[in-house]
Every structure is written in structure tokens, then in C-alpha cells.
Amino acid sequence: MKMRRIDHIVLTVSDLEESTRFYHEVFDMPVIDQQNSAQLVTLRCGHQLIRLQKADRPTELKAPHLTTGAADFCIVAGDKLDDILHHLKSYFVEIVAGPVEKHGSEGPMTSVYVHDPDNNLVEIAVYKNK
The missing domain is CATH 3.10.180.10 (2,3-Dihydroxybiphenyl 1,2-Dioxygenase, domain 1)
Structure with a gap:
């Protein structure tokens, strides 16, 4: 199996709105998807994505020990x-x-x-x- 690149990373955040504002305004990353009901925001960083999530986001597809920072x-x-x-x-x-x-x-x-x-x-x- 050949790995080619990282597609996205997911950061666990304490305040979804504050973190979205930080990455969008300070780093000029466009918000491309915002699923407030799922507590997930996706931003574009070049050819990759950064996803911001709350620790209590309702999904089974997340790391078992989420923490901020x-x-x-x-x-x-x-x-x-x-x-x-x-x-x-x-x-x-x-x-x-x-x-x-x-x-x-x-x-x-x-x-x-x-x-x-x-x-x-x-x-x-x-x-x-x-």
C-alpha cells in the first residue's frame, strides 16, 4: 500500500465557534462545510482539510480519548x-x-x-x- 498524502486532520475543540473564527480569520482558511447539528466544521487548508469537532460529537468514528490542546x-x-x-x-x-x-x-x-x-x-x- 502506498501512502500519498494527508487528506485531513481533525482537531477536538472546546468552542467550535471561536476555533472556526480563529482558523478562518487568522489563517484565511475558507469554511467549506458547517454541520452544527453534528458539531463539525470543515475548513480548507491548501489541498487538505482541517476539521474541527466538539468532544461530544455524536459519531462512532472518532478517537477513543478526545482532548483539546x-x-x-x-x-x-x-x-x-x-x-x-x-x-x-x-x-x-x-x-x-x-x-x-x-x-x-x-x-x-x-x-x-x-x-x-x-x-x-x-x-x-x-x-x-x-
Whole structure:
């Protein structure tokens, strides 16, 4: 079996509206589906999706021990680092680390780290020569 890419990730959130607003406004991710009755919101992140769910979402298809603030993931940005830093500052998003030089799946990159409303660690990366 060949794995090609990650299609989506699901984050468990404490406040669906607040987290939706954060990912939509701060990261400019369009909301493509909002199922309030199912307590699930889907946002587009490039070619992938980020789904936000409440821990008590009524479904059998979820991890057995859902918790908020346990995720640590990286988003590749298409903007210049200075523009990203200015944008985060304009939304009063605290940078918890960076800029730091890192090595990602496509080579050297520069990253900054922020927390989302549930304290998930979100790395925002800009690849060199991309």
C-alpha cells in the first residue's frame, strides 16, 4: 500500500465557534462545510482539510480519548515571513517561538509557532527557495 498524502486532520475543540473564527480569520482558511447539528466544521487548508469537532460529537468514528490542546502540526504558508509576522500581530496572536530555522519534508524552512484557542501548537512554515 502506498501512502500519498494527508487528506485531513481533525482537531477536538472546546468552542467550535471561536476555533472556526480563529482558523478562518487568522489563517484565511475558507469554511467549506458547517454541520452544527453534528458539531463539525470543515475548513480548507491548501489541498487538505482541517476539521474541527466538539468532544461530544455524536459519531462512532472518532478517537477513543478526545482532548483539546494535544495537537502539534505544521502549516506551510505561501506568504513572506515578514508579512506573516505582521498579520499575526494585527490579530493579536502571540508568537510563542521563532522565527527559527527548521528542516521540513521539502527541505529548509523558517518557522514561527503560535497556539490556537485550545493551546494546540501550530507551526507556520515558509520554505526557502519555494
